[in-house]
Amino acid sequence: MSIRLSFYLFFVVLAFGISCSEKEQASFSFVQLCDTQLGMGGYAHDQETFRQAVKQINEINPDFAVICGDLVHNACDSSYADFLEIMEGFNVPCHVAPGNHDVGNVPNDSTLSYYRRTIGKDYFDFENKGYSFLITNTQLWKEDVADESQKHNQWVVETLEAQKSKNAPVIVVGHYPLFLERPDEEEEYFNIPPTKRTEILDSFKKNGVVAYLSGHTHELVVNQYENIQFVSGETTSKNFDKRPYGFRVWEVSKDSLQHHFVPLTDIDQ
Numbered sequence: 001m002s003i004r005l006s007f008y009l010f011f012v013v014l015a016f017g018i019s020c021s022e023k024e025q026a027s028f029s030f031v032q033l034c035d036t037q038l039g040m041g042g043y044a045h046d047q048e049t050f051r052q053a054v055k056q057i058n059e060i061n062p063d064f065a066v067i068c069g070d071l072v073h074n075a076c077d078s079s080y081a082d083f084l085e086i087m088e089g090f091n092v093p094c095h096v097a098p099g100n101h102d103v104g105n106v107p108n109d110s111t112l113s114y115y116r117r118t119i120g121k122d123y124f125d126f127e128n129k130g131y132s133f134l135i136t137n138t139q140l141w142k143e144d145v146a147d148e149s150q151k152h153n154q155w156v157v158e159t160l161e162a163q164k165s166k167n168a169p170v171i172v173v174g175h176y177p178l179f180l181e182r183p184d185e186e187e188e189y190f191n192i193p194p195t196k197r198t199e200i201l202d203s204f205k206k207n208g209v210v211a212y213l214s215g216h217t218h219e220l221v222v223n224q225y226e227n228i229q230f231v232s233g234e235t236t237s238k239n240f241d242k243r244p245y246g247f248r249v250w251e252v253s254k255d256s257l258q259h260h261f262v263p264l265t266d267i268d269q
Contacts (some may be wrong), residue, residue, distance in 0.1 A: 024131045027253040031065040034215030039073030049236040054089045068215035069099025069175025098122045099175035132163040138176035145166045160207035170222045170235035177214045
């Protein structure tokens with residue numbers, strides 16, 4: 001092989017590698033929805049606000065949307081049917097995490113099986129343009145459920161480690177915030193137990209997690225810890241802090257990860 005040909009092949013491979021890298025790091029946007037929770041703010045009201053959110057999200061046309069748990073207020077066939085019917089209106093993929101109203105404050109075989117049969121997997125991962133997303137079942141962090149919590153914990157650790165080996169930034173989605181004000185705060189209804197929280201935060205730090213998105217609080221809670229963003233957003237059902245109904249749009253690029261609030265329109269706030 002001639003020197004000239006060798007140089008030509010080298011630059012072709014280099015250009016191809018750069019092209020692939022640029023493709024993987026392409027900018028994109030996605031939407032964070034919290035607590036659609038049909039029945040929390042009035043059943044007809046919550047259906048209306050969820051439909052309006054779907055309409056506005058379709059107009060924005062992000063890559064996808066995630067819903068941070070509490071899909072419905074009372075998990076039953078009729079409410080899940082209504083939820084799924086509205087969700088089918090999305091023109092983009094929608095990935096959902098379970099909340100305590102979906103699988104119970106203390107999940108069991110019955111509630112988990114019902115959710116998995118009716119809605120789908122309660123934890124899973126997917127990738128988008130060089131980023132990895134983990135959808136978690138935070139009830140299995142909040143409570144130690146026989147067999148299920150251990151399986152979930154193992155899956156989270158193994159999945160995070162696999163993404164680190166690929167040097168992929170990770171965004172984790174769940175329902176419960178890990179903490180509300182401080183990483184060392186005591187446990188309460190709205191956060192994760194301290195021992196489990198420390199374990200999760202350590203794993204996040206070691207494995208390239210850049211953001212954790214949650215719901216549950218029914219008010220805006222924004223924190224940062226070790227360069228990781230923690231955001232519990234506004235809901236479409238009922239906000240305890242009187243903020244408008246709406247959702248958050250996340251803008252992702254190679255060098256930044258930012259979010260902003262979009263209020264629902266044509267809705268009595």
